Amino acid sequence: MKTTTFCRGCWEQLRMPIAIRGPISVPYRAFGIQRSQMHPNLCTMGETKFKQVMKQKQIEIDTAVLFADLRGYTRLSQTLDPSRMNELLHGFYDRCSNAVWKYDGIINKFIGDAVLAIFNFPLMRADHVLNAVRTAVELQRQCAGLKEEAGLDAEQDVGIGIGVHAGISRMGEVGNAFKDFTAIGPVVNLASRLQTAAQAGEILITPEVHDKVKDHWPDLPSRSLVLKGIEGTVTGYVIGKEVYAQE
Numbered sequence: 001m002k003t004t005t006f007c008r009g010c011w012e013q014l015r016m017p018i019a020i021r022g023p024i025s026v027p028y029r030a031f032g033i034q035r036s037q038m039h040p041n042l043c044t045m046g047e048t049k050f051k052q053v054m055k056q057k058q059i060e061i062d063t064a065v066l067f068a069d070l071r072g073y074t075r076l077s078q079t080l081d082p083s084r085m086n087e088l089l090h091g092f093y094d095r096c097s098n099a100v101w102k103y104d105g106i107i108n109k110f111i112g113d114a115v116l117a118i119f120n121f122p123l124m125r126a127d128h129v130l131n132a133v134r135t136a137v138e139l140q141r142q143c144a145g146l147k148e149e150a151g152l153d154a155e156q157d158v159g160i161g162i163g164v165h166a167g168i169s170r171m172g173e174v175g176n177a178f179k180d181f182t183a184i185g186p187v188v189n190l191a192s193r194l195q196t197a198a199q200a201g202e203i204l205i206t207p208e209v210h211d212k213v214k215d216h217w218p219d220l221p222s223r224s225l226v227l228k229g230i231e232g233t234v235t236g237y238v239i240g241k242e243v244y245a246q247e
């Protein structure tokens with residue numbers, strides 16, 4: 001007999017038990033409510049409800065946004081066996097999902113060898129910024145064995161670069177012909193640009209994020225960054241291997 005799982009978001013916000021797994025979930029599925037792809041313990045109703053709201057107005061949410069990318073993947077794919085590459089990507093996707101879900105974020109999307117994760121929606125957490133950085137640290141540590149697991153040797157340069165930024169984002173559906181449910185706005189853009197500036201094995205966080213986590217990670221070094229499409233310079237605080245490896 002399978003056990004029943006209820007949507008955590010609907011329960012936390014509405015005290016509504018929506019079954020997403022197990023025998024009770026069948027009637028819900030008949031009405032088009034099922035398990036969300038973005039989080040195994042959430043249902044699709046949040047997304048559906050949101051689509052309705054978005055027709056009226058734009059919803060702004062205090063979020064933390066994490067971008068992570070598998071460095072070296074494109075270059076390696078030109079020389080390596082496709083099944084190896086597949087294994088590498090699978091390992092990366094699995095580790096991303098596990099780390100993000102552990103800290104109550106959602107995987108908004110995988111884009112090739114990169115991931116976009118959002119925190120504080122729809123599971124709202126007072127410490128969502130800290131959660132996002134904890135996710136980044138966890139992901140870096142989990143990915144340490146990725147190369148060996150995919151059968152690559154030591155000189156093959158593979159690693160994860162991560163950027164985390166926090167602030168108000170707009171969440172909802174974009175587009176008419178092709179609909180995309182995602183977060184948009186400057187916070188997302190900066191997190192994305194920051195990630196491209198991170199070296200393999202590095203986590204770069206903005207001053208906004210640093211402010212919320214500096215008690216946990218004191219004395220972080222910083223770099224002044226010039227980022228494409230962003231005016232002026234951005235201070236990026238660096239959480240490197242020497243910091244997360246010893247936790």
Ligand SMILES: [Zn+2]
Nearest residue numbers: 007010043045
């Ligand atoms: Zn739900």
